[in-house]
């Protein structure tokens with residue numbers, strides 16, 4: 001059975017980052033909320049306790065029964081470290097100042113397994129309001145910084161380790177080494193979780209699960225649904241029926257290019273031109289939520305019509321990924337809620353199909369790596385994320401065929417220039433936004449009074465937070481000139497310099 005690490009989430013902003021680091025070390029892990037601990041099966045090699053926005057001194061602070069982990073290696077991070085200390089007779093007090101930022105280790109128990117190959121003076125990332133001021137006799141101090149004496153401890157004679165700093169943050173320069181020491185030397189993990197191994201086991205599991213059943217899948221042209229399709233195609237071949245809907249809200253020429261690519265991959269795919277159906281339902285709608293709902297509704301209608309044409313279909317496949325389904329710990333109260341996401345929940349009940357989601361254990365960057373391992377071309381793997389409702393949420397207010405066409409032209413100029421300048425792959429997501437705001441311009445000898453295009457480009461690792469890209473001025477200048485000269489209806493181009501949070505990537 002696949003060996004795994006359980007990460008117990010106490011609500012820290014860094015929990016997913018811990019999981020990503022563990023996976024980068026080729027060890028499979030799962031995040032579970034502290035108040036919904038799964039059964040700890042024999043393939044669990046160790047437990048990681050996350051940080052938390054709570055203080056262990058708060059009455060409503062998250063609690064767990066530590067006895068459950070008695071026979072397992074434990075690495076407790078930040079809140080987790082304070083929690084174990086407090087529960088075992090140590091002391092945790094409010095620091096006079098909240099410590100946030102870099103610190104250096106000034107003491108390391110060199111022979112301790114957790115600190116193998118970690119030098120004295122190693123930089124660590126601190127983020128805590130409370131400090132462990134006393135540890136019981138049964139704990140051994142294994143690292144300190146100038147301001148925090150108990151930067152790390154081991155419960156003597158056990159495989160329970162705790163650290164005050166955050167090894168998952170890249171500013172902890174030896175953080176990855178520390179995690180590897182825990183996973184390999186302490187938990188005995190074999191580091192066999194690789195994209196190739198994932199592909200092999202997933203294809204075998206899909207064959208077992210699906211047998212000779214037929215499966216339908218809606219392809220979007222994006223990375224997730226494409227990778228899901230290829231995995232299923234390798235597992236069940238022609239029994240996978242893919243449907244690719246042209247909602248009229250895709251990028252310029254995208255429908256034809258993507259459909260061609262999919263056919264080239266050998267997929268059993270049907271393209272459906274539903275442009276008019278979508279546009280007619282969007283007429284008169286300017287509220288973003290109403291637009292999203294209309295698009296979702298028409299999509300389901302179109303998809304359902306098509307799916308019904310496949311005889312005896314039993315399954316619906318979806319490209320859902322792990323961040324879509326992680327049960328998150330609510331910071332406001334320790335109740336677990338399922339995170340809602342744009343892409344989840346659109347399932348029509350009336351289709352009564354069983355659902356298969358081959359990527360629901362993967363993070364986005366892992367989906368890309370699996371795609372590469374499957375030999376998917378850069379054309380698909382390297383595509384920027386694109387919202388399901390497409391250009392409809394990049395046209396502020398009402399969507400019309402004319403506005404879609406203007407935006408497609410402007411967006412194509414933008415994206416092509418990024419590609420030509422070698423910038424496309426450095427950007428997480430870029431897109432043009434149609435602003436129905438008229439302003440004055442001069443074209444030739446004439447005064448114009450036309451619309452504006454905003455350009456957005458962000459850097460991100462996961463889409464959860466993002467910063468605007470510092471695109472070179474000369475590239476921006478070229479894009480702006482080309483859009484204003486070539487796209488009729490646009491006489492002004494602006495650049496969006498908001499980061500996320502507090503702004504979101506999309507404008508609607």
Ligand code: XMP
Pocket residue numbers: 292342343385386387388389429463500503504505506507
């Ligand atoms: P925001 O604007 O929420 O975007 O910062 C985060 C990521 O989600 C995408 N996005 C959507 N995807 N349906 C989707 O399938 C939607 O309604 C939707 N809204 C935003 C967005 O493009 C970005 O990648």
